[in-house]
Amino acid sequence: MIHSPSNRPTARRVLGSLLLVPTLVLAFSLQGCQDESEPVVNVYSHRHYDTDEALFQRFTELSGIRVRVVSASADELIARLEREGQASPADVLITVDAGRLHRARERGLLQPVSSDLLDEAVPMDYRDPEGFWYGLTRRVRIVAYARDRVDPELLERYEDLADEEWTGRVVARSSENIYNISHMASLVAAVGVEEAEAWAEGVVANFARAPQGNDTDQIRDVAAGIGDVALVNSYYVGRLLNSEDAESRQLAQRVGILFPNQDDRGAHVNVSGIGVTAHAPNRAHALQLIEFLVSEEAQRAFAEANFEYPVRPGVAWAPTLQAWGEFRSDPLPLAQLGELNNEAVRIFDRAGWR
Amino acid sequence: MAIAFSRGWARDRFRPRLRAHLTPWTLVTFAIVALVLLPLASVLLGIFGESSDTWRHLASTVLADYLGNSAILALGVGVLTLVIGVGTAWLVATCEFPGRRFLETGLILPLAMPTYIMAYTYAEVLSHSGPVQGVLQIFLDPVTTASIRTGLMSLPGAVFILSLVLYPYVYLITRASFLKQSGGILETSRILGKSGWASFRQVALPMARPAVVAGVTLVLMEVLNEYGAVKYFGVSTFTTGIFRAWFSLGDTPSAIRLSACLLAFVFLLILAERAQRGRARFDHGSSRFRPVAPFRLRGARAWLATGACTVPVVLGFVVPVGQLLVWTAEVVPEALDRRFLWLALNSFGLALVSALIAVAAALIIVYSVRLSPTPLLRLASRASSLGYSIPGAVIAVGVLVPFIWVDRRLLELLAPITGSGVGLLLTGTVAALVFAYVVRFLAVALNPVDSGFERICGNLDETSRSLGSPPLRTLRRVNVPLLKGTLLSAGLLVFVDVLKELPLTLILRPFDFDTLATRAFQLAMDEQVAESALPALLIVMVGLLPVVLINRLIGRERGETGGPDGEEPKPKATGGVPAGAGDLVGAAREGAGGAQAT
Numbered sequence: 001m002i003h004s005p006s007n008r009p010t011a012r013r014v015l016g017s018l019l020l021v022p023t024l025v026l027a028f029s030l031q032g033c034q035d036e037s038e039p040v041v042n043v044y045s046h047r048h049y050d051t052d053e054a055l056f057q058r059f060t061e062l063s064g065i066r067v068r069v070v071s072a073s074a075d076e077l078i079a080r081l082e083r084e085g086q087a088s089p090a091d092v093l094i095t096v097d098a099g100r101l102h103r104a105r106e107r108g109l110l111q112p113v114s115s116d117l118l119d120e121a122v123p124m125d126y127r128d129p130e131g132f133w134y135g136l137t138r139r140v141r142i143v144a145y146a147r148d149r150v151d152p153e154l155l156e157r158y159e160d161l162a163d164e165e166w167t168g169r170v171v172a173r174s175s176e177n178i179y180n181i182s183h184m185a186s187l188v189a190a191v192g193v194e195e196a197e198a199w200a201e202g203v204v205a206n207f208a209r210a211p212q213g214n215d216t217d218q219i220r221d222v223a224a225g226i227g228d229v230a231l232v233n234s235y236y237v238g239r240l241l242n243s244e245d246a247e248s249r250q251l252a253q254r255v256g257i258l259f260p261n262q263d264d265r266g267a268h269v270n271v272s273g274i275g276v277t278a279h280a281p282n283r284a285h286a287l288q289l290i291e292f293l294v295s296e297e298a299q300r301a302f303a304e305a306n307f308e309y310p311v312r313p314g315v316a317w318a319p320t321l322q323a324w325g326e327f328r329s330d331p332l333p334l335a336q337l338g339e340l341n342n343e344a345v346r347i348f349d350r351a352g353w354r
Numbered sequence: 355m356a357i358a359f360s361r362g363w364a365r366d367r368f369r370p371r372l373r374a375h376l377t378p379w380t381l382v383t384f385a386i387v388a389l390v391l392l393p394l395a396s397v398l399l400g401i402f403g404e405s406s407d408t409w410r411h412l413a414s415t416v417l418a419d420y421l422g423n424s425a426i427l428a429l430g431v432g433v434l435t436l437v438i439g440v441g442t443a444w445l446v447a448t449c450e451f452p453g454r455r456f457l458e459t460g461l462i463l464p465l466a467m468p469t470y471i472m473a474y475t476y477a478e479v480l481s482h483s484g485p486v487q488g489v490l491q492i493f494l495d496p497v498t499t500a501s502i503r504t505g506l507m508s509l510p511g512a513v514f515i516l517s518l519v520l521y522p523y524v525y526l527i528t529r530a531s532f533l534k535q536s537g538g539i540l541e542t543s544r545i546l547g548k549s550g551w552a553s554f555r556q557v558a559l560p561m562a563r564p565a566v567v568a569g570v571t572l573v574l575m576e577v578l579n580e581y582g583a584v585k586y587f588g589v590s591t592f593t594t595g596i597f598r599a600w601f602s603l604g605d606t607p608s609a610i611r612l613s614a615c616l617l618a619f620v621f622l623l624i625l626a627e628r629a630q631r632g633r634a635r636f637d638h639g640s641s642r643f644r645p646v647a648p649f650r651l652r653g654a655r656a657w658l659a660t661g662a663c664t665v666p667v668v669l670g671f672v673v674p675v676g677q678l679l680v681w682t683a684e685v686v687p688e689a690l691d692r693r694f695l696w697l698a699l700n701s702f703g704l705a706l707v708s709a710l711i712a713v714a715a716a717l718i719i720v721y722s723v724r725l726s727p728t729p730l731l732r733l734a735s736r737a738s739s740l741g742y743s744i745p746g747a748v749i750a751v752g753v754l755v756p757f758i759w760v761d762r763r764l765l766e767l768l769a770p771i772t773g774s775g776v777g778l779l780l781t782g783t784v785a786a787l788v789f790a791y792v793v794r795f796l797a798v799a800l801n802p803v804d805s806g807f808e809r810i811c812g813n814l815d816e817t818s819r820s821l822g823s824p825p826l827r828t829l830r831r832v833n834v835p836l837l838k839g840t841l842l843s844a845g846l847l848v849f850v851d852v853l854k855e856l857p858l859t860l861i862l863r864p865f866d867f868d869t870l871a872t873r874a875f876q877l878a879m880d881e882q883v884a885e886s887a888l889p890a891l892l893i894v895m896v897g898l899l900p901v902v903l904i905n906r907l908i909g910r911e912r913g914e915t916g917g918p919d920g921e922e923p924k925p926k927a928t929g930g931v932p933a934g935a936g937d938l939v940g941a942a943r944e945g946a947g948g949a950q951a952t
Contacts, residue, residue: 048876071876075601076861079751083758087765103604174588176598212507212588213477216881220481224500342408345602349415354590 039065041285044081045094046074047272051305059292065285074100074178081109086279091286094136096272097178099185101133102338110275113287121294126271126311128335135271136293137308140234140259140329141183142267144219147256149228158187158260158268161229162202170206171218171227175348179215179233179270184347185340186268189332193343200351211354216240223251238307238320259327266328270337271311379722379825380731386715387734390741390793393752397610397744398617408605412595412612420595420612423509424619427584427591428577430513431520435573438517439524440566442663444554447532448540450648451656457663458529459902464670465522466897468854468871470582471890473515474878475674477586480506507587515583518670520576524569531565532558541647550649564630571627578619579745581857582875592616593745606751613748620743675894681887690888697889701869704784705852708791709799709845715792716799716844717837720807721829724815735804739797746794746858753790753862787862791852798851799844806840807833846900853893 045052048071056067070077074095081088081104093110095101104110105128112131126135143161145152155161161170173180187196208227218230219237240252259267274293276286292298299310304318348354445451446458480486480503490499505511535558543553559566581593590598592612600609651659719735741749757780764779780786810833818828834841856871863872870889877886 048880070863070867072860073601075604079600079606080754080861083754085758085762087758087762174590176585176590176594176602178602181602209501209504210508210588212504213586214879214881217507221500221504225497226500226504342603345598346411346415349411354416354419354588 039063039282039285041065041067041282041289042089042091043067043069043094043289044077044090044092044277045069045071046077046096046100047071047094049306051301054305055293055298055301058297059289062292063285063288065288067289074104078104078107078109081277082107088277088279089281090277091280091282092274092276092289094272094274096139097182097337098133098135098271098273098334099178099182099337099341101128101273101275102335103341104275105132105335106338109278111278111280111283113276113283113290115287115291117291118294121291121299121312123311123313125331126334127273128275129333133273133275134290134294135273135311135334137272137299137302137306138311138329139179139270139272139308140267140327141179141231141270142234142237142257143229143260144222144232144237144255144257145229146222146225147254149225150256152256152258155229155258156260156263158183158231159191159199160260161206161231162199163206166206166229168206168208169228170203171208171221171230172203172211172353173213173215173218174211175345175353177214180231180348180353181341181344182270182337183231183268184344185337186330186332188340188343188347189336190265190330193347196344197347197351200347200353204351204353219255220251223254234321234324235307238318241320242307257324259324261330262328265332266330269329271334272308377722377726379718379725383719383722383731384734386719387738389789390715390738390796392756393749393790393793394740394744395752396755397613397748397752406605406607408599408603409608409611412599412603412608416590416595419590420592423589424578424591426509427512427516427580427589428574430510431516431577432570432574434513434517435521435524436566436570438521438666439569440528440559440562442521442666443525443529443532444558445659445663447529448554448558448649449659450650451659453660453664454648457660457667460667460671461525461663462522462901463667463898464519465526465901466850466894467519467671467674468582468856468890468893468897469516469519469580470586470856470875470878471678471893472519472674473512473583473586474883474886475677475890476506476515477503478883479673479677509587509589512584512587512589515587516577516580518666520573521666521670523572523576524566527565527569527572528562531562535561567627567630571623574623575620575743578616579743581745581747592619593747596745597747600747600751609751613745617744624743675891678887678891678894681884682891685884685888694888697868697870697873698892700867701853701871701893704787704791704869705849707784708788708795708852709848711788712792712796712799712848713803713841713845715796716803717829717834717841719800720803721825721833724807724812725825735800739800741793742795742797744794746790746855747861749790749794750858750861753786753793757786757789783864784867787859787864790858790862791848791855794855794858795848795851798847802840802844802847803837806837806844810836843900843903846903850897850900853896 043056053069056069060066070090072080074093074097077090077093077095078100081090081093084090093101093104095104101110110132112128114131118127118131118134122134126138127133143155143158145155154165160166175181175184184196184200187199191199209221213221215232215236216239218227218232219240221227222230234257237252237255237257240248240255243249243252261267274290276283276290280286294312296312296315299312299315302308303310303315303321307318307320309317309321442457442461446454446461478484487499487502490502506514539557539561540553543557544550548556578592580591581597584591585594585597592615596609596612596616599605599612715738719738723731723735761780780789814832814836815828818832819825823831853869854871856875859869859872860875863869868876870893874886874889874893877883877889
């Protein structure tokens with residue numbers, strides 16, 4: 001493969017292979033180009049779950065519109081949208097956090113859309129007031145605790161995690177993570193910067209170990225006994241409980257979940273959401289896709305396969321979610337999460353929550 | 355009068371130079387270098403923006419942390435790779451012990467592991483359901499065993515993981531240097547009563563110093579560039595800081611400033627490496643070169659040597675690849691579908707195209723410097739390899755800015771002709787991606803091509819030219835045939851680097867376009883580590899190709915050294931890396947690129 005014994009002049013072969021370059025580039029470029037005749041919708045998505053892929057396929061079956069996806073983190077996608085400007089091929093932006101959708105809106109990357117279908121499906125709390133973005137699923141930041149070592153009665157509020165009694169018992173992931181940032185933003189909205197910072201310092205002092213890993217790692221570490229309580233999104237526990245892997249299920253059994261602040265503002269809720277981009281070339285298709293994603297069928301799929309809460313009222317929850325029961329959620333307008341994002345990051349930096 | 359005089363003086367002085375710079379070769383070279391520097395310039399220009407509020411916040415809170423962590427990481431990995439790399443190189447190059455021949459090759463294998471795959475794999479190996487905890491739980495309580503994984507995912511853990519993947523750079527270059535030292539010198543040292551250890555410390559090591567330093571410098575650059583593994587472990591370094599400022603805080607200027615700080619570090623490294631090399635000469639000076647006669651170790655010492663050389667291979671390659679194989683076996687029936695074939699095709703296609711372009715560009719640059727070696731041209735060629743020292747994500751931003759601008763102009767230009775719907779010709783297709791790869795990995799091709807040319811006697815060119823062949827034909831008929839092997843290996847190195855590349859690919863790839871690396875990374879991020887094993891394994895396996903090639907070339911080099919004295923090309927005093935294998939070894943981690951080996 002590397003040395004051929006042929007005696008033909010090497011130069012000709014090398015130059016010949018150089019001619020390959022433009023050919024190959026061309027062949028590749030064609031892959032990125034669109035076939036004009038086929039209706040498409042171009043998606044920039046931060047959600048990369050198999051559920052979503054299946055839903056997109058279903059959408060294509062129903063509508064005949066092909067869904068093309070670039071998946072990356074919301075931040076990278078926003079940076080890309082900004083630079084592409086009017087020439088952007090993207091039609092919709094999907095994020096896992098309302099704060100990022102708000103940021104995209106602030107930067108003029110989204111446009112408002114509305115329809116009766118959307119009005120009916122998505123409650124006011126879970127969408128932008130002017131229709132710049134709509135929530136697709138709800139995610140709740142809960143406390144996961146070790147059943148054998150923690151009395152859930154003693155832990156009622158997020159604020160309690162900063163108390164001395166939890167010294168050496170709290171595990172958390174890095175503050176780079178958007179779930180933590182948005183949670184901190186909700187705290188700032190509720191109690192103000194100073195108190196939020198004091199809370200962060202208290203939690204940092206209570207860490208069982210330095211922040212690391214993802215949400216599942218936090219749950220595992222609680223189950224294994226590294227720490228006793230963790231701040232995580234609820235669906236990660238749901239996924240572990242319903243995992244195909246017996247050991248993961250067993251692990252999750254050792255962990256209980258509790259919805260904090262039920263006697264005051266409620267648990268912190270965020271949405272994974274979608275917005276139509278400002279210069280969407282296929283605006284109509286984009287709207288169709290959003291309407292499909294908030295339809296009963298799609299909402300059920302989100303809830304069943306990924307254990308997120310549907311935004312659409314009246315859609316049945318997955319059995320695991322039903323077992324956890326109803327809960328009160330923080331009514332804070334979600335756009336605030338975006339507005340307070342930078343303040344939240346700075347608080348983490350000052351408190352030494354890396 | 356005075357003015358006229360000075361003008362005339364200037365004309366006389368500069369005209370020949372100007373003419374030297376106006377050949378087609380030189381112009382093409384300048385064009386290539388300008389293109390390559392374009393993304394860097396677009397990033398660096400950002401430094402001159404106003405110092406933002408965010409920057410002051412970063413400087414007063416976390417900057418010290420980034421500095422500290424990056425420094426500890428660099429120091430830790432530097433020391434550990436130094437110890438592992440030099441130690442194993444010395445044993446393998448000068449001693450004889452059981453399994454030496456096998457370990458000689460085996461020690462290079464970890465080079466094929468991308469750091470992010472290594473990090474995920476180890477985290478899973480040490481996880482609750484992994485094999486290590488399974489065994490340990492028999493003896494220890496679950497909290498202690500669980501803390502093994504917690505312990506790994508930390509700064510020391512990152513040092514451990516990075517050292518295991520990076521030590522082969524030091525090993526390769528140092529071993530090549532030891533092999534090139536004349537056996538006579540070491541024998542003299544031993545005859546004069548020095549022990550093996552003293553000979554190593556007082557004779558061999560000082561002579562190999564430039565090689566060792568070159569190897570460690572490459573390691574340090576890789577460390578400063580590192581993103582995937584440290585991010586997963588939650589260690590904040592300069593690179594993760596760039597992402598934080600850019601994304602979490604949405605402040606591009608601060609991100610650019612951090613990148614510039616990082617760049618300053620890298621330049622310091624390059625300067626330090628060049629300074630330590632100084633004017634000293636490190637060749638053996640004797641025309642009577644004999645390879646070192648291996649010193650036969652016996653008994654316990656022999657087995658100790660075997661053990662010492664086995665550990666890095668097992669930890670750096672056997673364990674992670676074994677785990678990947680186990681996972682692959684679990685998922686292969688479902689994972690090996692059409693989609694996977696597309697992934698592989700995408701990856702290989704991209705890597706092939708980028709490798710061809712990078713090698714062609716390197717050939718043009720090096721050849722035009724050879725044709726007219728002016729200081730300006732040398733500087734340009736050196737600058738063109740800077741991309742290697744810059745984090746992939748930073749290059750991605752740098753590429754996007756000018757390319758989007760061109761795309762918009764193109765769109766305006768083409769709109770009347772084609773109607774709308776052309777789309778983004780550069781950033782919407784793989785063109786931007788390929789360009790960014792070439793910017794990042796040009797040094798990888800430049801280094802071997804450069805040292806390959808140095809081994810071709812200039813008289814050959816001159817003879818060909820004086821017989822009437824223009825430069826292009828000389829290149830085609832004389833140089834390229836002589837450089838065949840070098841060009842192939844340079845291409846192979848670029849190929850593998852492109853295959854492994856992650857952050858840049860994530861940002862710049864077009865719609866519906868996944869590569870092996872992006873798919874493996876995403877699956878692992880989504881906690882489907884087993885499913886990520888198949889693409890990861892393929893990357894590692896293909897990554898083995900250059901490893902094998904490098905080894906074969908060094909082996910051949912050693913074979914040649916036994917030949918008649920006259921035929922042996924004298925080792926250059928460049929980083930102690932011998933010519934021949936040197937071009938590949940240097941290229942094995944090109945790093946500072948041209949700056950490194952020229």
